[in-house]
Amino acid sequence: xxxxxxxxxxxxxxxxxxxxxxxxxxxxxxxxxxxxxxxxxxxxxxxxxxxxxxxxxxxxxxxxxxxxxxxxxxxxxxxxxxxx
Amino acid sequence: xxxxxxxxxxxxxxxxxxxxxxxxxxxxxxxxxxxxxxxxxxxxxxxxxxxxxxxxxxxxxxxxxxxxxxxxxxxxxxxxxxxxxxxxxxxxxxxxxxxxxxxxxxxxxxxxxxxxxxxxxxxxxxxxxxxxxxxxxxxxxxxxxxxxxxxxxxxxxxxxxxxxxxxxxxxxxxxxxxxxxxxxxxxxxxxxxxxxxxxxxxxxxxxxxxxxxxxxxxxxxxxxxxxxxxxxxxxxxxxxxxxxxxxxxxxxxxxx
Numbered sequence: 001x002x003x004x005x006x007x008x009x010x011x012x013x014x015x016x017x018x019x020x021x022x023x024x025x026x027x028x029x030x031x032x033x034x035x036x037x038x039x040x041x042x043x044x045x046x047x048x049x050x051x052x053x054x055x056x057x058x059x060x061x062x063x064x065x066x067x068x069x070x071x072x073x074x075x076x077x078x079x080x081x082x083x084x
Numbered sequence: 085x086x087x088x089x090x091x092x093x094x095x096x097x098x099x100x101x102x103x104x105x106x107x108x109x110x111x112x113x114x115x116x117x118x119x120x121x122x123x124x125x126x127x128x129x130x131x132x133x134x135x136x137x138x139x140x141x142x143x144x145x146x147x148x149x150x151x152x153x154x155x156x157x158x159x160x161x162x163x164x165x166x167x168x169x170x171x172x173x174x175x176x177x178x179x180x181x182x183x184x185x186x187x188x189x190x191x192x193x194x195x196x197x198x199x200x201x202x203x204x205x206x207x208x209x210x211x212x213x214x215x216x217x218x219x220x221x222x223x224x225x226x227x228x229x230x231x232x233x234x235x236x237x238x239x240x241x242x243x244x245x246x247x248x249x250x251x252x253x254x255x256x257x258x259x260x261x262x263x264x265x266x267x268x269x270x271x272x273x274x275x276x277x278x279x280x281x282x283x284x285x286x287x288x289x290x291x292x293x294x295x296x297x298x299x300x301x302x303x304x305x306x307x308x309x310x311x312x313x314x315x316x317x318x319x320x321x322x323x324x325x326x327x328x329x330x331x332x333x334x335x336x337x338x339x340x
Contacts, residue, residue: 023127023157026288026308041288041308046099071308075107076114079087079316082281082301 005031008059012036015058021050027068029055036062041069086190086240087114089145091314092121092285093306095154096136105139107313112144114316116185121285121305122152122196122246124168129158133167140171146183148174150194152246152286176244178228180236191238195229197247197270197284198222201263226269233277240319243274243300245284252294253304254287271296280319 009029016024028039036055042048052066089111094104111118125132128151140147155164165175174181176194183190200207200222209216209223233241248254248266257265265287274282275298282300288308292315295301305315 020127023154043095043103044099072311073104073107073307074312076089076310076312076314076316079114079318081318081320083320083322084280 008036008062012055012058015054016051019054022047022054024051027051031062034062035065037065037067039067041071043071045070086185086188086319087116088119088190088242088281088317088319089115089117089314090119090121090283090303090305090317091307091310092152092246092283092304093123093288093308094120094136095123095126095307096139097126097132098135100132101135101139103139104313105142108140109142111314115145115314117145117183117190118143118147118314119192119242119244119283119305120147120149120173121244121283122150123154123285123306124149124151125155125164127157128155128160128164130160130163130167133164137167137171137173140168140173146174147172148176148181148183148192148194148244150176150196150244150246152196156196178225178232180232182236182238188240189238190240190242191236192242192244193229193232193236193279194244195225197225197229197245197249198267199247199264200267200269202251202266202268205262206268207263222267222269226267226273229270230273230277233274233279239321241279242319243270243279243282245270245282246286248284248287248290248302248304249274249282250294250296250302252291253284253302254290256289256291257287265290271300271302274300281317 012029030037048068052064055064168175180193198221200219207219209219249271254265275296279300282302285306288306290304292304
């Protein structure tokens with residue numbers, strides 16, 4: 001990875017963790033070919049958009065590819081029996 | 085048998101109302117108790133806890149929770165706790181709770197826990213004050229967990245954590261951040277005192293299932309791991325174990 005990109009990844013992750021609009025610690029940030037890729041998951045489309053917005057404000061000169069997935073919440077599966 | 089529903093890392097915020105209500109409204113048909121293993125809010129503000137508290141109003145079984153690191157971020161964890169307790173949630177930090185379910189007692193020792201890593205590559209209380217403070221915090225919480233589990237008189241005992249006690253349920257997370265995801269000291273405490281189950285969250289990219297060195301089942305119930313509104317664990321006391329215990333006692337008697 002380009003040395004400057006490494007520092008940018010750190011800067012972006014710091015912004016995502018501390019910006020009160022998102023406070024997100026688990027986004028994988030990759031910079032490839034001059035583009036920022038955001039990989040991982042979040043709860044809603046709105047949160048997904050805000051995450052990308054924070055990144056754009058942090059590094060306005062680069063394109064952001066927002067590849068986050070929305071977490072689907074389903075009914076629980078079958079119970080697991082745990083016996084001593 | 086006790087039926088335990090559990091979930092962690094719901095990360096509630098002002099936009100979360102209604103997200104889990106439809107599932108939690110019928111948890112009583114599948115479980116006797118609902119446990120929340122921390123990171124209940126995105127950054128620990130009272131308003132976020134209020135949204136979660138309203139969401140939990142539909143739950144018809146006892147709800148027991150610990151907080152997670154996100155719930156501490158705004159230095160208002162006492163406000164988060166207050167809002168949840170106001171709605172009837174039992175919030176634990178270095179504390180225990182016992183409920184009676186169908187004639188059996190179900191006990192929970194709860195703590196957020198903390199990091200430090202795992203045996204072989206763990207932090208030690210050495211060097212700068214900041215480094216020592218980090219691991220002293222974990223040691224203190226683990227010691228309290230052991231003390232509470234040891235004193236917990238219940239038919240079924242569960243350790244409710246946010247940080248992980250073992251590295252197996254972290255598989256999928258980046259190795260570099262393991263020391264910030266949990267500590268073996270939590271597992272050692274539970275193994276020393278004994279428990280039927282350990283629940284935790286925090287590791288969104290981890291695995292659900294693991295086991296401590298002495299065989300206590302560990303379950304990572306982070307929502308992104310489960311992809312469901314909760315998991316259900318039916319805790320049973322095996323008849324075989326009872327028979328073995330009687331046999332052991334008989335053998336002990338004969339030996340005398």
